[in-house]
Amino acid sequence: MKKTLLLAILACFIHIQLNAQSIERVEPPNWWIGMEYNEIEIMLYGKDLATLTPKFDKKGVELVSHKSFENENYLFVTIRISADAAPGSLKIDLYKNEKIALSHDYPLEARNPQRKNIEGFNGSDVMYLITPDRFSNGNTDNDNVDGLREKANRNLLGGRHGGDIQGIVNHLDYIKDMGFTSIWLNPLLENDMKTYSYHGYSTTDYYKIDPRYGSNEEYRNLCDVAREKGIKIIMDMIENHCGLLHWWMDDLPTKDWINQWPEYTNTNHRKTVILDPYSTDEDKKQFTDGWFVPSMPDLNQRNPSMATYLIQNTLWWIEYSGISGIRQDTYPYPDMYFMADWTKAVMKEYPHFNIVAEEWYTNPTVVSYWQKGKDNPNGYTSDLKSLMDFPLQHAVVKSLTEEENWHSSWNHAYEMLGLDYLYADPMNMVIFPDNHDMSRIHAQVGKDVDKTKLAIAYFATMRGIPQFYYGTEYLMADSTGDHGEIRSDFPGGWPGEKPTFTSEQIEFKKYMQTILKWRKDKEVIHNGKTLHFAPDNNDVYVFLRYINDDRVIILLNKNEQNVELDFKKYQKYFPKSKAKDIISKQEINLNNPLQLKAMTAYILE
Incomplete structure (x- = not known):
């Protein structure tokens, strides 16, 4: 018993x-x-x-x-x-x-069946970069969510302010009317960190949209509605690191799931070690395996299951949502051979897709290393089509803010563009005056409206795929360089708030809108060749975009006074007697010397 x-x-x-x-x-x-x-x-x-x-x-x-x-x-x-x-x-x-x-x-x-042939972003597009928490609050009910650590506090620069997916949906018609054709969103995945969680770069769940932005279904709906309006959605992804409070950090599958050190070791940010023939193994290891910051564990892509996990996660989001592109954060920091496998897997599944990578370096020798088709001395290849053109951004800002340099301050931009031979495909570079990690262009040029206009005209017409940060159209500018201020709330994006714009802001928005809407159907700008002329001591930069007889010539006068420009030297390449300036709408007789207004851009077609 x-x-x-x-x-x-x-x-x-x-x-x-x-x-x-x-x-x-x-x-x-x-x-x-x-x-x-x-x-x-x-x-x-x-x-x-x-x-x-x-x-x-x-x-x-x-x-x-x-x-x-x-x-x-x-x-x-x-x-x-x-x-x-x-x-x-x-x-x-x-x-x-x-x-x-x-x-x-x-x-x-x-x-x-439509997923296989997703059309990625390309030269016909203009990107609108949005930090979701700071753009528009379309649903106040999700500002604070039970179970998630950080609550909304608009009085805190580095806090959550309440922007969400519905706020973006509500602004799609505005974005389209401005002339933008694609939207790059800073990360929307769950970021359940105790503080500073709004930026999204400390992922705590790779398969879940942060509930304070909305749901997976709402994100997919955003992609669908945007697509119907002719707008592509670009997803920000991070293969290098996760958030310290990611759910697996309390119970890792294996000790080498992340890169662990006897004591905390930060990455050395030495981006040249990958190409440097003299760099040590220790320096290379610290660059790729060191943590970006203490709150972001460094993922070990040499673990086969981790590598598989990240590739599958990327494919899952593309297939689930129908996004048209990816912006890959901190591209050179993960294992470089994993990143090659990652790009190949994405492009094999979606042949018409596009990925743009962040390689924040102002030397094109380093940036060009990662692009598909680049002939590297060590034989490294990937299927990465596009990179952020930090070298050109840096050079253009120098040209706009520095005094004369060897005949013309435009030489910074002119000579940097002349290094395009380093890129396998310069037309696929994403060009930009500013982004979420730097002061806005209006602040970078000393809050000089005329210089800001020159920057907009340049980046909207130069070779490549232009990207502009939200609020640039209203001359938003920070004063301190603090990231929380750089990512300020978009005017009028919160319920009950009606912004008052100055006449200068309204005029600038129309200026930018005029150029971008004109650009929408200009094949000569999307895919045309580029020809530029060495700036002389008159501080006017001139470049040409052309496809056969279809030609547009851009004149950027940085002089603080009116100047006379003899057009004869350009008529060989622009053999017309008359042209129309798309900004001022004026017809211009090219047989006579051109009278260029001080600090003014001209786009002649």
């Missing part, structure tokens, strides 16, 4: 222990049938899942393998999905001692 009771109690205990196990997370949460990337490693997380064995039976789906690391709370299950698999649920049974301990229904969805 006692033995029978003991066995019954033991059986009950075993049953309770088995049932105590649960699946807390499954990533990626689903996949699609008919994708090139059809071998998926599913990460299951829950208590002691590594002690279980997965089995399933579904036509067209094969169990390739399963594995675990030293942490028994993770089980990695690899499946292969054939093209003839039927959409629906894949029931994965997890066995222990020949009995089913747990089951999970894994969704395999039918693929949207």
Whole structure:
């Protein structure tokens, strides 16, 4: 009797222990049938899942393998999905001692046939860069969310201010009417950090939109509505690091899931070590494996499951949302060979897609190293099409703010553009006067409106894909360089607030809008060749965009007084007797010397 009771109690205990196990997370949460990337490693997380064995039976789906690391709370299950698999649920049974301990229904969805041919951003586009928390609050109900650490506080420069996805949706018509055709959004994924969480670069969940911005469904709706209006959405991604409070940081799958040091080690930011033939292994390791800041653990992409996780996450967001591009943060900091695999995987799945990378360096020798088609001495290649053109941005600002340099202050911009031979595809570079990490262009040029106009005219017409930061159209400018001030709230983006603009701000917005709307259907600007003329001592920079007989000539007069420009030297390349300035709408006789107004840009077609 006692033995029978003991066995019954033991059986009950075993049953309770088995049932105590649960699946807390499954990533990626689903996949699609008919994708090139059809071998998926599913990460299951829950208590002691590594002690279980997965089995399933579904036509067209094969169990390739399963594995675990030293942490028994993770089980990695690899499946292969054939093209003839039927959409629906894949029931994965997890066995222990020949009995089913747990089951999970894994969704395999039918693929949207339009996803394969997503058209990425290109030379026909003008990007509008938005920091979502600071742009517009379209839903005040999500300003504070239970369970998330940081609450809204608009009085704090580095705090959350309440901007969200609905606020962006509400402004899509405004963005389109300004002449923008794509929107690059700073990261929207969950950033559940205690402070300074609004910027989004400390991800705490790679598969979840931060609820203070909205939901995954709201993000997908934003992409759909924007697409209907002819606007592409570009997602900001970070493969280099996550947030210190990411859910896995309390229970890592393996010690080498992140790059760990005996004591905290910051990256040395020595971006040249990758190309430097004399750099030490220690310096290279510190650059790639050091943490960006103490709150951002450095991900170890040399761990095969981490590499797979990041690639699958990128493909999942493209397929789920239908975004048209990616801006990759801190591109040179992760393992460079992983980044090559990452770009190849994305471009194989989406051949017409585009990715722009951040390589913040003002020397084009360093920036050009990463672009697809670049012939590097060490043989390194990737499928990365586009990079942010920090060298040109830096040179143009120098030209606008410094005095005469060897005949003309425009020489900074002129000579930097002359180094385009270093790039495999300079037309695919993203050019910009400012972004979320630097003072706005109006502040950079000393809040001189005329110089700001010259910058806008330059970046809107030069080769490449222009990007402008939200609020630049209203001459927004910081005074301190503090990132919280640089990312100030967009005027009128909050309920009940009606901004009052000066006549100068209104005029500048129209100026920028005129150029961008004109640019929308100008193939000669989108894909035309570039010819520029060495600036002489009259401090006028002249360049030409052309396709066969379709030609536009841009004149940038930085002189503080009117100047006379003899057009004869340009008529060989612009053989017209008359042209129209698209800014002033005036017709200009090119047979006579041109009278250029002080500090004025001319775009003649």
